[in-house]
Amino acid sequence: MTRLAPLALAAGLTLALPAQAFDVTQMNDDERAAFRAEVRSYLMENPEVILEAVNALEERNQQAQAQADVDLVKDNADAIFNDGFSWVGGNPDGDITVVEFLDYRCGYCRKAFEEVNELIADDGNIRFVVKEFPILGQASLDSSRFAVATKMVAGDEAYEMMHDALMGYNGATDEAALSRIAEGLGLDAEAIVAKLDDPAVADEIAETRRLANILKVSGTPTFVFQDQMVRGYVPLNAMEQIVEDQRGG
Incomplete structure (x- = not known):
């Protein structure tokens, strides 16, 4: 019938x-x-x-x-794309902005890490924004606090190095362990550790949490491709298609 x-x-x-x-x-x-x-x-x-x-x-x-x-x-476009504190990579003048809410201890964030980098490098016209969103426990929070403190102390290039290092790091996240990573990157670990207790570090992470709550983001990774939100891991070919669709739309 x-x-x-x-x-x-x-x-x-x-x-x-x-x-x-x-x-x-x-x-x-x-x-x-x-x-x-x-x-x-x-x-x-x-x-x-x-x-x-x-x-x-x-x-x-x-x-x-x-x-x-x-x-x-x-x-919530301003808070998503131009909050004034989240790290911006890729092409700052790109015609497409991709935002990622991530956690350094998230397996799918790590799986997406190389693919996101490949997408940005191959495309050349993507503005990439990282939202520090530690939700998987103390190790995640320790890592995000250290990354944010690194950016505040040493700037965007230092943050990028620390971010990349933390995406592949599985060890302890106490101050001594994270300081060794900073020293290995040629950064002033003592200054970064001193910055950890600055309320501005906690405020930045708290502000991202508030935004995530408004957007109903409860897991990582979560992406925003211009006006499209994608909750969960997205393989490279799918990200490429989304970007192409956004440009064509």
């Missing part, structure tokens, strides 16, 4: 029952039993209809979520 069958069934039932009784709440017991029997019989003969309905509902929900995300990005 075609997808129009449910309509035909409903029409048939409408003719078979008194007009005022097709409202299920107005049916008597016999009419309600007959209606249920007809519906059950149809579904048993055409079980694929259930799957079609589930798929249609899922698609509708996805479309609604996508539109809700577009609205969230539009309403």
Whole structure:
């Protein structure tokens, strides 16, 4: 039977029952039993209809979520793209901005790390913004605090080096261990450690948490490609397609 069958069934039932009784709440017991029997019989003969309905509902929900995300990005564009403190890499004058909420201890963030770098390097016209969003425990928070302090003390280039190092680091995250990483990068570890207790470090991370809460970001990585939010890991070819679609849109 075609997808129009449910309509035909409903029409048939409408003719078979008194007009005022097709409202299920107005049916008597016999009419309600007959209606249920007809519906059950149809579904048993055409079980694929259930799957079609589930798929249609899922698609509708996805479309609604996508539109809700577009609205969230539009309403919070300044905080997402130009908060005044998040590190900006790639091409600062790029025609597309990609934002990533990440956690240094997130396996999928690490999986995406090289692919994001490849996307930015190959494209050459992407502005890339990193949002420090430590959500996986103390080691994540320690790492983000150290990265933010590095940027405040030594600038964007130092932050980029520290960021890259932390994305591949699995060891302890106490001050001594992170200081050794800084020293290995030629940075002033003592100055960075001294900066860790500056309220500005905690404020920056807290501000990103507040933004994430508004955007309903609860996991990492989460990306924003211009006006499209993507929750979860995205392989390189998919990111390339999203960027192409954004430029074409």
